[in-house]
Amino acid sequence: MSAALLPGWPAAALVPLPVAIPLAVCAGLLATAHFLPKRLPDILAAVTALVVSGLCAWLAVRAGDGTVDYWFGGWEPRQGVALGIGFSVDAASGWIAAFIGLLYALAFVFAWGFFAHTHGHFQILMLLFLAAMVGFCFTRDLFNLFVWFEVMSVAAFALTAYHLEESALTGALNFTVVNSLAGFLMLGGIGLLYARAETLDFAGIAASVAHSGRDPVVAGGFCLVAAALMIKAAAVPFQFWLADAHTVAPSPVSVIFSGAMVSLGVFGLAKLSAFVFAGSGQIRDTLPPLMIGLGAVGAVLGGWMALLQRHLKRLLAFSTISHAGIMLTGIGALSAGGTGGLLVYVVGHGMVKGGLFMIAGILLATRASVDEISLRGLGRGIGPAGAAMAVAGLLLAGLPVGLLDQGSRLLHGALEGAHPYALAANLVGAALTGAAVLRAAGRIFLGLGEDPGDEAGAPSEEEREKADRPLWLMLAPCCVLLAVDVAVPADWVRTLAPHAVAAFTRQTLTGSLHEGPAWAAWGSVAGALVLAAYALFRQRLPGAVERPLSVGQSLPARALEGLHSGLIGDYVAWLAVGLALIAGLLALA
Amino acid sequence: MSVLIPLLFLITAVSGTAIVLIRDPSRQIFAIAANGIVLTILFTALQAPDVALSELAVGGAAVPLLFLVALMAVRAGTADQESGGDGR
Amino acid sequence: MSPRLRLTLLGAALAGLLPGAVAVIGRLPEFGATIAAYGERINAIVPAERHVANMVSAINFDLRGLDTLGEEFMLLAAITGTVVLLRGRRGEETTDRAMRLPGRAILPRSEAVVLTCRLVGPLLMLFGLYIVVHATVTPGGGFQGGVILASGTLLAYLGEGYAGWRDVVRSHWLDAMEGGGAFLFVLCGLAPMLTGAAFMQNVLPLGTFRDLYSGGLMLIENAGVALAVCGGFTQLFLEFLEETRESAGPEESGEDSA
């Protein structure tokens, strides 16, 4: 649409703006915030995010079947060798960046006035976070990717601890230590790849990787970089930090964390494995067992853990682990359908999960709690939020409408033949997380489920956020997210996806992408409904049926909860285990 | 040079290990500052004067200072607690 | 997990990684034998194209200027975060009382300390300034110089005492300095776009090789970085030192920080 309005403009000239504008606004805010009126940072931040979103969407349209390339400082490649840093915008990266911009704009609206007396510091950190994410999506330089990765992390660390409770601080500390290690691993991997490829440009590295055959240095570089991105993407066994950080962060920040940051880890991994490392046979052989194995385990484990929670934000955090696992299986499928499904899924999941965290924030603000059991029946006065939560729960479970469903159908199609177990794990994960959300919605807004099951023993903590915003102002962005997820025309996505995937992976591709069976979606929705109904109406079942079920559920539950100990030392040990796992699979491939 | 550089690498390994092994934070600060200086010398020997200068400013001065202040803040808190001050 | 189990797990994982590490190290280019083509190319072409002697500065401010922009804002994020996290509870008000540890004698600052600081402080700042302006010809640049300048202001703290320092250094001026420096840097990226050039393209006259005024746009970017880093690090030191003060009144509760 905007392409028609501005036909003559060279698209390439605007590539740096989605990164530069938020940076300029946040530097300006910092310099002058002391003197600005109170509401201005809010307005400025929301408008900036919208402008970024619009620019990215326009770039995505202009990228079309190819890419829009841009070389910073005018350092064009000479004799095919890159000298400076380049951005390369393909349709998929552009649309994902546009979605991220929209998510930020809505998060700013949601947080309206919430952080008013902090001299715009909240907005400054969020805008930096936004700029880093857009840079991360667009860059075609490995070290530049690392820089944006780190800016993203540093902004996220500070935002997590914003509440300054003991729990928030400890969660932020675990998050910081684990993600700093991710940064160091990534830098180490960059060093190894640079030693072999002698360049930092994606295309240059890809060419060198394709020539080098079975080379331990390339494999080592991949191992370190992949581990770093999998830490960000909260893949098992690197997932521990996520539950801590997302639980304690302020809800507008959790919207961004779950909606965009985690999925960007998967996005980065997909880009690198499809573009940079595609030429290495060893890595191609490693990806299916690694990504499908860890992704499937993550999908089920995260879903199960979600079902065991009573702290609403922690429940949603575990469901994000589950959905990140589902996305990872898309990388492991090694097909255009898998990649396409994953990219659509990133956007759909971000919208639904962002909406859900907003509902948690609404409960925090209006009912001063996020504890599912103590909130039982208290949601009756805010029915629209309950309806939104139920819709979001059904969408998470796989209700066949909207972007999220289109993403899952593509993923199912890619997994159907060769990896039936991964398909099953995806369905189970979706059903479990959907069931957890539906159970919470039923309990909070309908007052059902007076006899809580295992979730009663789960950790929880009292928390509240300021109740200074009208309900509609908080509910509107949530509804916009869900509405966009449902309303994006399916045919448009269906025709766009094959071209976008071809440009994303820099490969040529013909035909449309294969979609999975229709029964799959209904199966996971039915599973979610049954599970949620069991959790809410368990006391009505005869004891002979109910008792063995709940015992069988409790034992693994306690063990899983014990694993997520919250101790930083444990997380570091698991990180080393995960690294060894990747290295082992690479050695065997 | 061909003896100096390997030697410096080994000293770096030792001074880094020392940071891990010295478990008392008030003594660890000295190990951190020493490691900063050792890295500075190593970087100079590796023909990286720019990096050496930043490491000297950051690793040899700014970072140990931040550690020192953090330690002082914690000590002040401990003293508060012992004297029944506002610490919890 | 018990600490012993955890260390066993870690040990097993590291032992599993060992053969991989050995294989990688065995196949890495021999130490000191050769350098990458990218670096070699930059050494070959940049002195002539950008008239600067210091290749590292040329990479930081020209070829890979975007990385430095990101790095600058990473610093800004960290310092903003530090301010948010430290101020959350104590608010923005400042106390001019020095911290007192019960049982520790209060020593007046000795004449020698004051004198040394008054002498060394300005010298250090002069040195920092030297490092900043010589970015394109000798080692150093905005970042290193900025940190040294910030240390110079810290010496004023040692020499003049807390109250005197707080008088000189105002927090929102530092914010303005930090934000302004970063803004200048972004502007150096955006301004060339108005002339039709690329983001951060070096459109200014390049000056003469080995001269103080060489590198064109790099000099302005360098000044921006120096300003931002100096403001940022001074802010960082200030907020940290504030932590060692005794709070003036009863502390407000953490709830208000949201």
Next chain:
Amino acid sequence: MTWLPYAVAAWLFAAGLYGLASSRNLIHLVGCLSVCQSATYVLLLGLGYRWGSIAPIFYDHPPGTPAVDPVMQALVLTDIVVGATLTALLLVLTVQIFKRSGTLDPEHLRPIRRRGAK
């Protein structure tokens, strides 16, 4: 000798991980994280060095003299900034954690507690 810098880098990273896993004091833990980071400095600068080359500053030597890799140095410069920012943020978190909970022992801290366990 040819492998020494890389082995030192791997050793430093492993030592840092051991410190992180076994630390009983958060300030000590932050120090251990900086050891992990110094591993990356050593690796990158080790990869960028060449015997008999000058620093990549053509002030005293004319352009064209063999010099070491400036790219790695620029990367390490960024890395040092990352290190400083992380250290500052972590120390702030540590100080605040101590103020809230009165302990610096990571074994006694939980991001979220079981009901009634406090």
